[in-house]
Amino acid sequence: MVRGGLSGGGGNRKLPNKGNLTSSSSKQTTILDHFKFSSKPTQKRASNAPPPLEELPDASIQGLEEVPHDPGKYREEDSFSRILESKPIRFVDEEDIAKGDWEGMADKLLQERFGYPCLKSFQKEALAAWLAHEDCLVLAATGSGKSLCFQIPALLTGKVVVVISPLISLMHDQCLKLSKHGVSACFLGSGQPDSSVEKKAMRGMYDIIYVCPETVLRLIKQLQELAESRGITLFAIDEVHCVSKWGHDFRPDYRRLSVLRESFRACKLSFLKFDIPLMALTATATTLVREDVLKVLGMSKETKIVLTSFFRSNLRFLVKHSRTGSSKSYGKDFGQLIEIYTRKKKPNGKVCSLSFEEYKDQSGEASDDGLPEEDWDSSSDMKDVEDDCSDMVEDNTISSAEKEMSIEYLENDVDVFQSVNDWDDACGEFCGQSSTTWDVSESCRKTDPPNTMEERLMLLQEPLEDGPTIIYVPTRKETLSIAKYLCGVGVKAAAYNASLPKSHLRQVHKEFHQNMLQVVVATIAFGMGIDKSNIRRIIHYGWPQSLEAYYQEAGRAGRDGKLAECILYANMSRMPSLLPSKRSEEQTKQAYKMLSDCFRYGMNTSCCRAKILVEYFGEDFSNKKCLLCDVCVNGPPEIQNLKEEADILMQVIAAHHECWSSLDGSYDGIYTDIKRQKLMKPNLRMFVSKIREQSQKFCTIDQLCWQGLARIMESKGYIREGDDRNHVQIKFPEPTKLGLDFLQFDREQPFYIIPEADMLLSMNKCKSYATFADWGKGWADPEIRRKRLRRSQSNRKPRKPRNRQKGKFGKVKPDSKTARGRIAAKIFKK
Ligand SMILES: Nc1ncnc2c1ncn2[C@@H]1O[C@H](COP(=O)(O)OP(=O)(O)OP(=O)(O)O)[C@@H](O)[C@H]1O
Numbered sequence: 001m002v003r004g005g006l007s008g009g010g011g012n013r014k015l016p017n018k019g020n021l022t023s024s025s026s027k028q029t030t031i032l033d034h035f036k037f038s039s040k041p042t043q044k045r046a047s048n049a050p051p052p053l054e055e056l057p058d059a060s061i062q063g064l065e066e067v068p069h070d071p072g073k074y075r076e077e078d079s080f081s082r083i084l085e086s087k088p089i090r091f092v093d094e095e096d097i098a099k100g101d102w103e104g105m106a107d108k109l110l111q112e113r114f115g116y117p118c119l120k121s122f123q124k125e126a127l128a129a130w131l132a133h134e135d136c137l138v139l140a141a142t143g144s145g146k147s148l149c150f151q152i153p154a155l156l157t158g159k160v161v162v163v164i165s166p167l168i169s170l171m172h173d174q175c176l177k178l179s180k181h182g183v184s185a186c187f188l189g190s191g192q193p194d195s196s197v198e199k200k201a202m203r204g205m206y207d208i209i210y211v212c213p214e215t216v217l218r219l220i221k222q223l224q225e226l227a228e229s230r231g232i233t234l235f236a237i238d239e240v241h242c243v244s245k246w247g248h249d250f251r252p253d254y255r256r257l258s259v260l261r262e263s264f265r266a267c268k269l270s271f272l273k274f275d276i277p278l279m280a281l282t283a284t285a286t287t288l289v290r291e292d293v294l295k296v297l298g299m300s301k302e303t304k305i306v307l308t309s310f311f312r313s314n315l316r317f318l319v320k321h322s323r324t325g326s327s328k329s330y331g332k333d334f335g336q337l338i339e340i341y342t343r344k345k346k347p348n349g350k351v352c353s354l355s356f357e358e359y360k361d362q363s364g365e366a367s368d369d370g371l372p373e374e375d376w377d378s379s380s381d382m383k384d385v386e387d388d389c390s391d392m393v394e395d396n397t398i399s400s401a402e403k404e405m406s407i408e409y410l411e412n413d414v415d416v417f418q419s420v421n422d423w424d425d426a427c428g429e430f431c432g433q434s435s436t437t438w439d440v441s442e443s444c445r446k447t448d449p450p451n452t453m454e455e456r457l458m459l460l461q462e463p464l465e466d467g468p469t470i471i472y473v474p475t476r477k478e479t480l481s482i483a484k485y486l487c488g489v490g491v492k493a494a495a496y497n498a499s500l501p502k503s504h505l506r507q508v509h510k511e512f513h514q515n516m517l518q519v520v521v522a523t524i525a526f527g528m529g530i531d532k533s534n535i536r537r538i539i540h541y542g543w544p545q546s547l548e549a550y551y552q553e554a555g556r557a558g559r560d561g562k563l564a565e566c567i568l569y570a571n572m573s574r575m576p577s578l579l580p581s582k583r584s585e586e587q588t589k590q591a592y593k594m595l596s597d598c599f600r601y602g603m604n605t606s607c608c609r610a611k612i613l614v615e616y617f618g619e620d621f622s623n624k625k626c627l628l629c630d631v632c633v634n635g636p637p638e639i640q641n642l643k644e645e646a647d648i649l650m651q652v653i654a655a656h657h658e659c660w661s662s663l664d665g666s667y668d669g670i671y672t673d674i675k676r677q678k679l680m681k682p683n684l685r686m687f688v689s690k691i692r693e694q695s696q697k698f699c700t701i702d703q704l705c706w707q708g709l710a711r712i713m714e715s716k717g718y719i720r721e722g723d724d725r726n727h728v729q730i731k732f733p734e735p736t737k738l739g740l741d742f743l744q745f746d747r748e749q750p751f752y753i754i755p756e757a758d759m760l761l762s763m764n765k766c767k768s769y770a771t772f773a774d775w776g777k778g779w780a781d782p783e784i785r786r787k788r789l790r791r792s793q794s795n796r797k798p799r800k801p802r803n804r805q806k807g808k809f810g811k812v813k814p815d816s817k818t819a820r821g822r823i824a825a826k827i828f829k830k
């Protein structure tokens, strides 16, 4: 059944805004009739008269068969508001679409509106579920085209699709894209200062409404009215991993979205024949997150799960060790990048890169060598977000939850668009534009990613094509220092972080999309929502916070299907730490778990990286390999028998544990407590000291090596963490039953392992504390002594003068902020 405007269909619809939504007088019986409808010859009309229905290239599907789409045809002469006011809307019921050749129709729509040949099979599956009024959970790789799954329904039916989206930057990007394809869309939320947009949206003037979860909860009543007037065909929840507290971008208000299910049921709203379906979409949801999503959103038991592989066969994953926090490493780590981006300028092929010393001179910066990873710029994002929000226009209609969201959770958005002045489209409303700038050739340039092993092996031979790079860094300070360094050596680079002027951010965004910039050095503010097809490299410079976040950001690369690289530079000799954020105890635990998974990904030297990543999201990759990552290309390092090391480590751990357990049965009050405290929780470092004390033989083995060994022994089930607090990797080992058995029964068995990244690093490193004998031998040789002294002098960092207040008697006043300082303060008082 095809409904003509608001008066169509069952005729029992209320018409809140008749004047605005022109109804069609014609009725067709099938969807196919409807598609053939607008073949009437066009009549000349007065320039200010609204165009006849059939001529308007609006978001509905009229004239799809006969009249080629021309989004700009009538827009030039019509003002934006008039288009919105006079836009005629045709409606087609989902059942009628389902009866016809909807796949063919959708493909045609796709070709004419978006320039793509046909829908992908997962997109068809999702659409089929929607047409069957079923809820649907779409799990598909980054860049696979999930957005079309919820955009097409609006175009096919002429009804509204409401998209719940977490980020204003994402909403903005999608609205802008849709407008280029002749689809009207708007976004609502705390970043939307113009309340008229919300009113217009609720009157049914946009095909697609993007809205943040906090706002949609406020608009339920109005949306029910919209469902009755123009009709809502679908609620889409994009980036649905945000629903789950087990996900990486958790947003509390997402957990209240089951209200959509409850408020748009056919049994509740008499004008509905079916519940309005929910479509939830994400590229980064683990199995746990998926289950949580279905439950929290109240999705039906029959929810269709559309699952495609998370594998991105054109991405090459690499992990490299670097002291990332130090600007000394830039020259080493970015040398190749610099060469790529500057070599064209220099016919002799030589790269005029600055040495670190020259760079320091040029930038006038002092070296921050040795800045530990933990020393992240804690002034980073939260403070800026608050600053940014002060720019926002006060709007009393915005609920406190929405405001809070902008402060607490829209860090990225506020980073990107700091105030309403930042919007090029001042009101966040997007109409199908006349001067369409979208480039069909861009979609044509996309190639299918390699499917077969042969195709992937072929990729190995190919160099990366030209294209931009995004370097993700954890702190704002680093965005500036790296961008400055790259600019200094002739790369067109720019920094992107929330503290930079808005005009600069706009410019960077624009220039990046126009291929005028080669490198953007960004915080997470430049992450989600970036859909630029030709990004060739994603570099993470420092440990990411989770594999989900890492895979999301890496997913910006190679969206054109061609080879792209995702390189993680991380300091293998340091444990990563959590960036500051407000977290509950439970969330902190989860955050540590995610950080730990990320750390293990970096440490891995034996398993295909793509396999680790996709299996992390619950995909069975079986014996497959990507053939492109560093592990697949270089192969694992040589296997080693660490039986002796494993044995002694187990012995020391078990001995301590035995001692500790012997105290268990004999509780004798304070005495045992003191004893326990003395014995309590030796960490791995202490076990290693014990080993070194006991045996000369193991003195030269670096702590990093023991750390790696302990991790491997934990993964094999020989030891477990004995501490309740959160750790990135095992810190307070205690033996398991299997471990004790290993000591007792497996004494003759070899213990083969593949050394992990930290172990390899320690093996390559010059031994900082060799045995005293070796060390002594060195000192006996004057040449060695001279060299060592010279090295230690040149490495020595000038100590910063400590700015301490003098106490009463000229003593230095202790720092009250540190625990040591507080204890000292007590003594000082006395
Ligand atoms: N059927 C199709 N054929 C060709 N290209 C398509 C098709 N569907 C979508 N695309 C293109 O794929 C690109 C990525 O689409 P989209 O942004 O929807 O990805 P996504 O799955 O939402 O990714 P992410 O998880 O990163 O948000 C877009 O440029 C889109 O136009």
Ligand SMILES: [Mg+2]
Pocket (backbone or CB within 6 Å): 146, 147, 238
């Ligand atoms: Mg998307």
